[in-house]
Amino acid sequence: MKRIDKVYNQLLSNFQEFTEVELLHKQGSSAIEIAEQLDLERSNVSLELNKLVRMQKVIKIKMFPVRYAPLEIVETIFRQKWDTNKMEVEKLEQLSNGGKEEALSANPFELMIGATGSLKKSISQAKAAVLYPPNGLHMLLLGPTGSGKSLFAKRIYQFAIYSERLKTGAPFITFNCADYYHNPQLLLSQLFGHKQGSFTGATESKVGLVEQANEGILFMDEIHRLPPEGQEMLFYLIDQGTYNRLGETDHKRTSKVLIICATTENPGSALLQTFLRRIPMTIHIPSLEERSLKEKIRLTTFLLEQEAKRINKKLSVHIDVLNALIHTEKFGNVGQLKSNVQLVCAHGFLNNLDSKHMVELTVRDLPDDIKRDWISNSKNMERSRKISEYVNLKTIISPAMESQEIKIEEDVSFNLYQLIEEKVDVLTKEGLSQEDINQYILTDIHLNVRSFFNQKNGQSSNLMKFVEDDVIQLTKELKHLAEKELNCKFDRRFIHFLSMHMESFLKRKKQVDVLNTKEIDEIRETYPKEYAVALLFKNRIEKWFNIIVPEIEVIYLTMVIQSIRTLEENKRVGIVVAAHGNSTATSMVEVATELLGSTPIIAIDVPLTVSPVEIVDRLIQGIKKVDEGEGVLMLVDMGSLAMLESKLEQKTGTKIKTISNVTTSMVLDTVRKVNYLDLNLYAIFDSVQKDFMEFIDKQQHVFGKKKALVSICTTGSGTAKQLEKILTIISRKVSQEPIKILTVSSIKLAANIREIQKEYEIVATAGTKNPKIDAPHVSLEVLIEGQGERILQQAITKETIRYDEEKTEGNIVVRELCEENLRKYLLFINPYLISEILLEWLNHVQDELEMELSNTVMIRIVMHTAFALERMIKNEPLAFPEDEEITPQLENIYQKTEKTLQAVEKKLKLTLTRDEKLFIATIFADEM
Known part of the structure; x- marks a missing residue:
C-alpha cells in the first residue's frame, strides 16, 4: 500500500464513527497525530496530506496546529455537499452553519432505533445515571459483540450535553483495553500517563486519558481485559477521585470524569463482580436477536440509506433482499449487518453501472453465502409474509432521506413475468427442485398482489405514466366482466394491478412457463370459476389487440384474479388437529406454525382417560375458535374421531370435512394450502387427500431403492474421485443409513443419470455440471466455499442444519x-x-x-x-x-x-x- 493511501485510510478511520458535535470539537487531525499513529515522519505525513487537499479528498483547517478532515466523512456527517473550491477553511463551522447548537436541540436518545422498544429500559437507566446528583453515576454496559455499546456510550455523552450536565465541547475519550492487553505497562501509561524516567523509553512525561477526559466522559471498552494493576488504580479513581501517573507515588492528581465501561463478559463472572460493587448502574444493551422485526427492518434500511448517500443514487430494494439480510444465519451483529449491506450494495452498483439514478438490489446481488442461507431456510415464506406487513415488495431509498425517518416510496410498477423469471433463474442455479421452485413462485405472486393492494388507491393520471390508455380502457371492461361472473365487487385497485400486468404481458417478447402440467391442472381444478373468467379475459384481449394469448397466460390470469379476490374476502378455512395422547396434536401444530406462520389452527389433545362426551365438547370449542365462515378441516389420527363429523356439523352449524391418519407432513401441507393457495374447504380437502395418497404411492414405489449421492466431473476420475471421498465422509457424518456414492462423467450425463435412477434414489449431486433433476445440486465452487456441505447434509437428513452446528463439527x-x-x-x-x-x-x-x-x-x-x-x-x-x-x-x-x-x-x-x-x-x- 502506498504511503498516501495509508495516511488517507488512517484519517478516515479516525473519524469513521464521529458525530457532528465530536467533529466540530475535534476539527480534524493534525499531521503529527497521524505520524504517531502510523509511526512515520511528520514531514512525510504533512506532504501526503497536502497532496490529498489538492486532490480534493481532504479539507485543510487553518488553525494551530493545522488540522485535516476527510471530505467524505464531513459531507456524510453534515448531510450536504462541500464546495470543492474551498478546500482550505478557518473552521468546519463554515459548512455546519452553527450545527453544534442544532445537533443538541433534540434529545439524542429519541433518535435511536428502538428508543420506544428494545432500548426503552436501557435509555431510562442511562438518563437516570447522567442526571443523578451531584456528578452522575458511573455505568457498565453489558451486551454481546456488535450490539451497539459504543454507539450507546456516545449517545449518553450527547445526552449529557443536551441536558447541560456537561459543557458543550466537553471531552469524550474512548479507550479499548484489549489494544494493550499483552502490555500492562503500556496500558497503564496510556490510561493514567507516566512520569519521565518511570520506565525504559520514557524520555518525557505524558498526559494520560484520565487527565484528558477531565470534565467529560471516559469510555472504556472491553473492560474485562484491564489487568489487575489497572483495576486497582481505576477503582481508586472511582472511590477517591484521585490518581497518579505511572512512576509517581502519591495520589495528588484529580479528575472529574464520568466513566462508562463496556464488556461482553457474563455479569456473573468473578472479574465483573468487582466492577459491579463499584459501578452501581448496569445497563443491558440488547443483541440484534432480542430486537423486534420492525427494529431490524429500520436498522437495515438505515444502513442502506447510508450506502445510498455514498453512491449518491436511489436504491430499489426487493423484499427478498431485506428478508435475506435480516434473517441470514450470519446476521450476528450490527457490524456484520453493515458489512453485508455494503456487499449487497457493491454488487448492485456493479450490476447497474449504466443506470444514472437508481440501483436495483435483487437476490442476484446477495453474496453467495447469504443467498444460499436464504434459499435453504425452510422459514423463508413465512418471514416474507411478516416483512411484507412493514414494507412493500420494493422499497425505494433516497440519498436525501433523513437518517432517523426512513421513508418508503411506493413503486407502482409490477411485472409478474420479471418476478417469475428472476426467481426461477436464481433458484434453479441453487439446485432447488421444481416443486420447491413452484411453491416460491406461488408465494411471491400472492405477496406481490397483497403488497400492491395494501397501497392507497392511485389516481388514473399516475397510472397513465406507466400504462397505455387502451390497456386501461380494456381493463375497465374486464373489471365489469369479472364482477358480473363472480358476483362480487372490486375497487379501483383491480384496474391498477391488472393494467400493470397486462402492460407487462404485451411488452414481453417471450412467455415464462415454469409451471408443470400437474400444477396447471391443479390450478384449473382448484379455481374453476376464476379459470372460466380468465378464459373470457383471453377472448376479449385477443379481439382487442389482435394477438394470441397462450394458455400459460390464462393460468397466470387465474392466479391473479384469485389472489385479488382472496384479498377482498380475507377469510380462510379453519384447521382442527385432533389426536390421542397428551401432546401429540400440540407437537404437530407447533411445528407447522413455527415453519409456516400463523393460521386459524388449533390442537386438540385427547388423553386416553377422557370420556367421549368431553371429547365432543373439546372439539366443538376448537371448531368455534378457528371457524372464520369458510368451514373447518379436521385432521384426526383415528377413525373413531372421524365418525363425529356429522354430529359436530349439527352442533356447530359449521361445514366440516375430516381426514384420518394425520401426520406432521399432512398438517404442514394443509397449513401451506390455507396460507398461500386460498382454496375453499372442499378444494383443500380434495387436494390434501389426493397429495397424501400420491405421497404414499410414491413412498411405496421408492421403497426398496437404495439412496445415492452422485459425484460428477468431466472425465469421471480425478476431481470426482476426490469428491467421492468427501461425499462419503459427509454422508457417514449425518446418517446411519447406507448411501451409495457414485462417480460419473459429465459426458452423456443425462443418459448416465437415467440409468442410475432405475436402481437408486438420487439424494443429491455434486460436481462440475448440474444434471437438472429433482434433487439438489452443489457445484465445486459452492462446496469449496463452505455452504455445499450444509446443503448436502440437509438433502440427506431432510432437516435444516444450523450454521453454528456445522461450524462446531468441523469443515x-x-x-x-x-x-x-x-x-x-x-x-x-x-x-x-x-x-x-x-x-x-x-x-x-x-x-x-x-x-x-x-x-x-x-x-x-x-x-x-x-x-x-x-x-x-x-x-x-x-x-x-x-x-x-x-x-x-x-x-x-x-x-x-x-x-x-x-x-x-x-x-x-x-x-x-x-x-x-x-x-x-x-x-x-x-x-x-
Whole structure:
C-alpha cells in the first residue's frame, strides 16, 4: 500500500464513527497525530496530506496546529455537499452553519432505533445515571459483540450535553483495553500517563486519558481485559477521585470524569463482580436477536440509506433482499449487518453501472453465502409474509432521506413475468427442485398482489405514466366482466394491478412457463370459476389487440384474479388437529406454525382417560375458535374421531370435512394450502387427500431403492474421485443409513443419470455440471466455499442444519483438501496430523481475532503455516521484508496470532520465528 493511501485510510478511520458535535470539537487531525499513529515522519505525513487537499479528498483547517478532515466523512456527517473550491477553511463551522447548537436541540436518545422498544429500559437507566446528583453515576454496559455499546456510550455523552450536565465541547475519550492487553505497562501509561524516567523509553512525561477526559466522559471498552494493576488504580479513581501517573507515588492528581465501561463478559463472572460493587448502574444493551422485526427492518434500511448517500443514487430494494439480510444465519451483529449491506450494495452498483439514478438490489446481488442461507431456510415464506406487513415488495431509498425517518416510496410498477423469471433463474442455479421452485413462485405472486393492494388507491393520471390508455380502457371492461361472473365487487385497485400486468404481458417478447402440467391442472381444478373468467379475459384481449394469448397466460390470469379476490374476502378455512395422547396434536401444530406462520389452527389433545362426551365438547370449542365462515378441516389420527363429523356439523352449524391418519407432513401441507393457495374447504380437502395418497404411492414405489449421492466431473476420475471421498465422509457424518456414492462423467450425463435412477434414489449431486433433476445440486465452487456441505447434509437428513452446528463439527471439505495437498508436498511433517492441529488452531485464532474466515482462506492459512513449520525443521525460515511497515494493527494481530500459536508449537516441539509469524499475521490482516 502506498504511503498516501495509508495516511488517507488512517484519517478516515479516525473519524469513521464521529458525530457532528465530536467533529466540530475535534476539527480534524493534525499531521503529527497521524505520524504517531502510523509511526512515520511528520514531514512525510504533512506532504501526503497536502497532496490529498489538492486532490480534493481532504479539507485543510487553518488553525494551530493545522488540522485535516476527510471530505467524505464531513459531507456524510453534515448531510450536504462541500464546495470543492474551498478546500482550505478557518473552521468546519463554515459548512455546519452553527450545527453544534442544532445537533443538541433534540434529545439524542429519541433518535435511536428502538428508543420506544428494545432500548426503552436501557435509555431510562442511562438518563437516570447522567442526571443523578451531584456528578452522575458511573455505568457498565453489558451486551454481546456488535450490539451497539459504543454507539450507546456516545449517545449518553450527547445526552449529557443536551441536558447541560456537561459543557458543550466537553471531552469524550474512548479507550479499548484489549489494544494493550499483552502490555500492562503500556496500558497503564496510556490510561493514567507516566512520569519521565518511570520506565525504559520514557524520555518525557505524558498526559494520560484520565487527565484528558477531565470534565467529560471516559469510555472504556472491553473492560474485562484491564489487568489487575489497572483495576486497582481505576477503582481508586472511582472511590477517591484521585490518581497518579505511572512512576509517581502519591495520589495528588484529580479528575472529574464520568466513566462508562463496556464488556461482553457474563455479569456473573468473578472479574465483573468487582466492577459491579463499584459501578452501581448496569445497563443491558440488547443483541440484534432480542430486537423486534420492525427494529431490524429500520436498522437495515438505515444502513442502506447510508450506502445510498455514498453512491449518491436511489436504491430499489426487493423484499427478498431485506428478508435475506435480516434473517441470514450470519446476521450476528450490527457490524456484520453493515458489512453485508455494503456487499449487497457493491454488487448492485456493479450490476447497474449504466443506470444514472437508481440501483436495483435483487437476490442476484446477495453474496453467495447469504443467498444460499436464504434459499435453504425452510422459514423463508413465512418471514416474507411478516416483512411484507412493514414494507412493500420494493422499497425505494433516497440519498436525501433523513437518517432517523426512513421513508418508503411506493413503486407502482409490477411485472409478474420479471418476478417469475428472476426467481426461477436464481433458484434453479441453487439446485432447488421444481416443486420447491413452484411453491416460491406461488408465494411471491400472492405477496406481490397483497403488497400492491395494501397501497392507497392511485389516481388514473399516475397510472397513465406507466400504462397505455387502451390497456386501461380494456381493463375497465374486464373489471365489469369479472364482477358480473363472480358476483362480487372490486375497487379501483383491480384496474391498477391488472393494467400493470397486462402492460407487462404485451411488452414481453417471450412467455415464462415454469409451471408443470400437474400444477396447471391443479390450478384449473382448484379455481374453476376464476379459470372460466380468465378464459373470457383471453377472448376479449385477443379481439382487442389482435394477438394470441397462450394458455400459460390464462393460468397466470387465474392466479391473479384469485389472489385479488382472496384479498377482498380475507377469510380462510379453519384447521382442527385432533389426536390421542397428551401432546401429540400440540407437537404437530407447533411445528407447522413455527415453519409456516400463523393460521386459524388449533390442537386438540385427547388423553386416553377422557370420556367421549368431553371429547365432543373439546372439539366443538376448537371448531368455534378457528371457524372464520369458510368451514373447518379436521385432521384426526383415528377413525373413531372421524365418525363425529356429522354430529359436530349439527352442533356447530359449521361445514366440516375430516381426514384420518394425520401426520406432521399432512398438517404442514394443509397449513401451506390455507396460507398461500386460498382454496375453499372442499378444494383443500380434495387436494390434501389426493397429495397424501400420491405421497404414499410414491413412498411405496421408492421403497426398496437404495439412496445415492452422485459425484460428477468431466472425465469421471480425478476431481470426482476426490469428491467421492468427501461425499462419503459427509454422508457417514449425518446418517446411519447406507448411501451409495457414485462417480460419473459429465459426458452423456443425462443418459448416465437415467440409468442410475432405475436402481437408486438420487439424494443429491455434486460436481462440475448440474444434471437438472429433482434433487439438489452443489457445484465445486459452492462446496469449496463452505455452504455445499450444509446443503448436502440437509438433502440427506431432510432437516435444516444450523450454521453454528456445522461450524462446531468441523469443515470436512477444508480438512480433505488440506490433507490431500499437504500429502503431496510435506516431507517431514505428517499431513494428517498437522491438518487436524492447524484447523483446531484456526478455530481459536478466529475467536481471538473476532473474525470468520471463508474456506478458501482457511485452506490458504493451513497450507502456509504447515510449510512454515516444515521450513523450521529444515532451518530455512523466511525473512520479513525490512522495508515493509509493521502497523499498529498488524502488530496487534501478530500478538494474538503468536499467543494462539503457542499450543501448536508446544505440540510439535517447534518454534516459529517472528518473521514467519508476521507473514501469517499478514494473511489475517488482509482479510479484515
